[in-house]
Amino acid sequence: MTVRKTREHLAGWLFVAPVVVILGLFMLAPILMALWVSLTDWNGQGSPFRGSVPFVGVDNYTRLFTEEGLARQDFMTSVRNNVYYVAIVVPLQTVLALGLALIVNSRLLKGRTFFRAAFFFPSVTSSVAISVVFLFVFANSGAVNALLGLFGIDGPQWFADSRGVLHLLLGAVGLVDPAAPPEALTSGGPFGLSWWEWLSGPSVAMTTIIMLVVWTTSGTFMLMFLAALQDIPVSLEEAAMLDGAGRRQVFRNVTLPLLKPTLFLVLTLGLISTWQVFDQIYVMSQGNPAKTTLTPAFLSYQTAFRSFEYGSGTAISFVLFAIIVVLTLVQRWVMRERRHA
Template sequence: MTTTTTPRRSGSSGLRRGEAAAGWLFTAPVIVILGVFLLVPVLMALWVSVSDWGGRGSPLSGSVSFVGAENYSAVLSDGGLATKDFGTALRNNAWYVLLVVPLQTALALFLAVLVNRARLRGRGFFRTAYYFPSVTSSVAITVLWMFLFTSSGAVNGVLAWFGINGPNWFNDPRGILHLALGTDTGPVALTQGGVLGISWWDWLAGPSIAMSAYILMAVFTTSGTFMLLFLAGLQNLGGDVEEAAMMDGANGWQRFWRVTLPQLRPTLFTVLTLGLIGCWQVFDQIYAGGRGAPSKTTLTPAYLSYQTAFKNQEWGQGAAIAFILFVIIIVFTLVQRWALRDRPVSRRRIRAYQVASKGGRS
């Protein structure tokens, strides 16, 4: 008679003896690398943001003093040039995010649905063509974009065919909403008050014409990447639910809006999160382009942090801007996570879907 013995397990976790130690041993190199090259620099940058380090020597030397929130107050509340520059950069970037994220997400989803169609011939070619701008150097695309959007460039040449006198895009600081209203002067109530040294009227100016060119470039270069994410999500969906909706009489738009899109919620959250992070951290296009010109209407917090630290030698303020930007990204991500959370389906929504299905069947 033979007996079988089961391996002894340690603790309530059910791990065999020694597996926990082996796991820590295998992950130790990655933990050390992340700690040395990620955690330690972040902590040092945090110390720089609350100290008077001048850029020479070690930030941890005895000559560096703790100044508390002085660098943060210089950026947020002092009302000087640093505050106004940060307000300008925040306004520019806010309009950039407000326009780029929805446009690139909608375009990426549209392209993914289009490429996912079984009847489309040459789908591999279109996938590669749409994705190609995403793998091209952003600096090269920025240089090409500036060439296309000059006063004598191809874009203005096309606009001239329709009788439109195009601007010199990257040199025009006027806000597009002010241009639409036909005025640069607003109501007294909007021009007197404000935040971060910028009046409410200037906050409502919209992106400048120069920033609008960057917005178009961002949508052009990033939609291909997000298209692949949506395409992967679409190909992983089961057809049972959509077939049931077809049996209930739902039309194509109802099936997409009420069946396909809710199943893409995890992919949508990923796309929106990556889009938000990328838009708030936009730097290389600004650096390769006008570097904030014209009239600081393309200035962004990421570039302002670099300019403040490396050019103006205000290392504490530059680090403070970076951490403020980090907090902004975290807050937007949490709000987005709350907005896209899973919600229980109410009876009212079920009834609305049944009514809509009967309407589509009729």
């Protein structure tokens, strides 16, 4: 029996060996190489594994959090921008995707196939192509400002406006003057940014990118919710309605709990993708205006491939990886199944 099990284990390893070798060569090895680069001051010339490459240890990491300077300021600015981006995009795209899935799953809707394809179409279109289209649509003389002009509204310079949305809202209601903010909010703050900067909200330019991303990503998540909705037995909803439950009660007490695994998947994928946003930033703004659309992923690229500080750029990537892992674990803990006595 022992010999048979040994042979089975050996056969199993022989079958998976090609995949293990490929993953090790093309995934694990590059990650370990990048980790080494993040501990050096490599400038991209020659091999990073030469003895002449300065080894700086964790200096590239501490520079992002503890040392005063432009590196920490830019990194914290990118984190602030990305936090607002994640906090707005993930809930909006999840709610919109679920709403679209409920609509196209309705048996009363005619032409469901057409609407499914129409809602999903932006998700399969090139993000670069859609970004270029949005640049024209939201230009100063573009279609959006022309449409606002019909109602007597002077549209902003969407991709050149660095003002924070929260600052604009506070100024509109007369609580705070954005041109002269309270000294208590500008005199201090964590990680090199003042509280006024942390509480600025996404800029007008970042808000435009958010609208683009929510529109283009909701179709993919709609299909996930649609597949989950079609797996729910119709008899459960009919039984709940026979017991006197209304449509809202059926959705809240029957449909939504059964969608919890899919909801966790959608939130996790949305969280990962929003922290890794790069394409739209690269095409539409390059981190401008005034670094209000700068994100950690684009800052990593900019630091490594434009400033030739590959150690610092790689360190930003690993910090971003750690942020994604921690937030995913927190989300999993929040959405875990709770057993009640």
